Amino acid sequence: MTEALKSANGAAAPAANEGASASQRIALVDRKRHAGKRVRPITDWAFARDANAVPLTGVEFGEAAREMPIGFVYVGKDANDKPKLVPMALMGLREKDNLLVSADGRWDARFVPATLRRYPFAYVRTQGGEKLTLVIDEAYGGLNDSKGELLIAADGEPTEYLQNIMRFLDRYELEQQRTEVFCARLVELELLRGAEIKGDMPDGDKVNATGFFMVDEDKLGKLPDAEVLALHRTGMMALIHTHLVSMGQVQALAQRLEARKPAKTAAA
Structure with missing residues (x-):
């Protein structure tokens, strides 16, 4: 374990609500249990209002970096x-405060992380982690008997809609694995350092987001040429630079936070 990881190991990581409803009812998708069930597309993102940070895969870095900072969190x-x-x-810059979800539940950004887009579906590992099984959050308000996309066809097989969901989750799983390799390489090269976001808002309120890591540019600049070339050839260097550029979006989040305050004061 690097010294940077040791020093920040005990810090509180940003909340990582993975797109779950406030009260989950996770169930395996079953041809009998869910026969006749339909799913409406998400129009109300209130379920993500408490998610001030969510996991991201490397393939999403480019889109995400245009609107939100990308950090790294220690998970074990x-x-x-x-x-x-x-x-x-x-x-968001505070716990349980997603600045991209508006007061009326709209998603106020161009990019939506796949972790949230997959909701109310997900894969869970069963049989000792050997098998991926499809589950659904039955607490999702868009799960119903009359409107939206049908889950199970009359013959008991998954509909094209549900098959597309599984294909999406298959790609997501693959990208997660690739991202794990990338993160493991950052750890191996000892390129990460503990980071924090601190500042004062115009009204005197303080922002203090800690418990995450970012690439240390000084250490990156001191890498041997062979390691730099390897990072370039594997596409990892592009991810590193995208991550570093994304940190410039902290100011955009601060502006969103400040813009919300008059509305909150008026509502009070």
Whole structure:
């Protein structure tokens, strides 16, 4: 474990609500249990209002970096007992405050992380982690008997809609695995350092987001040429630079936070 990871290991990570409803009812998608059930598309993003950060895959970095900072959060040890980190799209500067969800539940940004777009579906690992199984959050308000996309066809097989969902989750799983390799390489090269976002708002309120990591540009600049070339050839260097550029979006989040305050004062 690097010294940077040791020093910030105990810090509180940003909340990582993975697109779940306030009161989850997770169930395996079943041809009998969900026969006749339909799913309406998400129009109300209130379920993500408390998610100030969500996991991100490397393939999403380019789109995410245009609107939100990308940091790395320590989530434990991997199978080799090394620190495991996950990239996170930061969507708020305070716990349980997603600045990209408006007061009326609209998603107020161009990009939506796949972690949220997949909702109310997800894969869970069963049989000791060997098998991926499709689940749905039955607490999702768009799950109903009359409107939206049918889940199970009359013959008991998944509809084209549900098959597309599974294809999306298959791609998501693959990108997660690729992202894990990228993060493991950052740890191996000891390129990460503890980071924090601190500042004062115009009205005197303070912002203090801690518990995440970012690439140390000084360490990056001191890498041997062979390592730099390897990072370029694998596409990892592009991800690193995108992550570093994304940190410029902190100011955009601060502006969103400040813009909300008059509305909150008026509502009070």
